[in-house]
Amino acid sequence: MWFFILAELLVFGIFFLAYAFARTHNVELFNASQLELDRASGVINTVLLISSSYFVVLAVSRIRRGHSRSCASWLITAMTCGAAFLVLKLSEFSGKIEAGINMSTNTFYMFYLGLGFFHFMHVVLGMIILGAVTLKAWRGGYSAADHAGVETGAAYWHMVDLVWIVLFPLIYILN
Amino acid sequence: MRVATFQWLMLLTLTALSFGLAEAGMSGSAVLIPVLLATLVKGNIVIDRFMALRGVKGPWRWIVLGWLLLVLGLIAYAFQLAQS
Numbered sequence: 001m002w003f004f005i006l007a008e009l010l011v012f013g014i015f016f017l018a019y020a021f022a023r024t025h026n027v028e029l030f031n032a033s034q035l036e037l038d039r040a041s042g043v044i045n046t047v048l049l050i051s052s053s054y055f056v057v058l059a060v061s062r063i064r065r066g067h068s069r070s071c072a073s074w075l076i077t078a079m080t081c082g083a084a085f086l087v088l089k090l091s092e093f094s095g096k097i098e099a100g101i102n103m104s105t106n107t108f109y110m111f112y113l114g115l116g117f118f119h120f121m122h123v124v125l126g127m128i129i130l131g132a133v134t135l136k137a138w139r140g141g142y143s144a145a146d147h148a149g150v151e152t153g154a155a156y157w158h159m160v161d162l163v164w165i166v167l168f169p170l171i172y173i174l175n
Numbered sequence: 176m177r178v179a180t181f182q183w184l185m186l187l188t189l190t191a192l193s194f195g196l197a198e199a200g201m202s203g204s205a206v207l208i209p210v211l212l213a214t215l216v217k218g219n220i221v222i223d224r225f226m227a228l229r230g231v232k233g234p235w236r237w238i239v240l241g242w243l244l245l246v247l248g249l250i251a252y253a254f255q256l257a258q259s
Contacts, residue, residue: 002235005239006238006239006242009239009242010242013242013245013246016246016250017246017249017250017253020249020250020253020254021253021256023253023254023257024253024256024257027257031202039194039197039198043190043191043194046190047187047190050183050186050187050190050217051183051187053221053225054179054180054182054183054186054225056225057179057183057224057225058176058179061176061179154225154226155226158221158225158226159226161221161225162218162221162222162226162239162243165214165217165218165221166214166218166243166246166247166250168190168193169193169210169211169213169214170250172197173193173194173196173197173206173210174206174207174210174211174250174254175197175202175206
């Protein structure tokens with residue numbers, strides 16, 4: 001899993017740097033377009049992902065003590081935050097599409113929509129992984145001695161959070 | 176779990192700080208340096224504590240931390256380049 005996570009980080013890193021260096025040629029356009037974003041939505045999404053990561057930490061600590069059902073409950077709480085993130089992100093995207101904005105609008109929006117959608121798909125995959133882990137935990141499939149699946153799912157989810165922690169200031173804050 | 180809760184609150188506080196700076200209308204280096212430093216601290220918490228890579232044998236921690244440092248450093252360079 002760690003090789004997979006590192007490959008994902010590498011791809012996201014390249015996209016982040018492509019955004020930052022593309023901006024050097026279009027500073028005014030990037031700054032003006034950034035002001036059209038809903039920054040509050042970005043910060044709420046950050047709170048949701050950070051909190052979901054924290055709940056995953058709690059889930060891992062529970063299974064380390066052999067509390068399978070409690071682990072599943074914290075994972076469900078984490079996934080609820082993940083689902084709220086997806087709903088908010090979809091609402092943000094649909095608002096832009098309704099305003100006639102798409103990836104061809106300008107370079108900023110190409111990155112905003114492209115990076116946002118790429119990360120969105122990773123959240124979806126993370127939810128699928130956490131969902132599978134939750135189901136197994138609920139059925140008592142993990143124990144204090146054997147819970148590698150929970151740790152692996154948690155590592156992937158934290159990677160999704162880590163990427164957003166960089167993406168949020170890059171797209172919504174820095175100008 | 177008290178430690179994890181403190182780190183979670185720290186992540187939320189740093190997020191609020193970054194958001195506050197942007198809402199206050201700050202731009203350029205005034206927002207770049209504190210926000211990137213806050214992002215570095217947040218990333219470090221996630222890597223060391225949430226991913227639990229601190230103390231893990233092997234290169235994993237340094238590779239992920241190196242990724243974070245390199246990406247944030249080059250973002251800082253690109254934004255400084257745009258200002259000059």
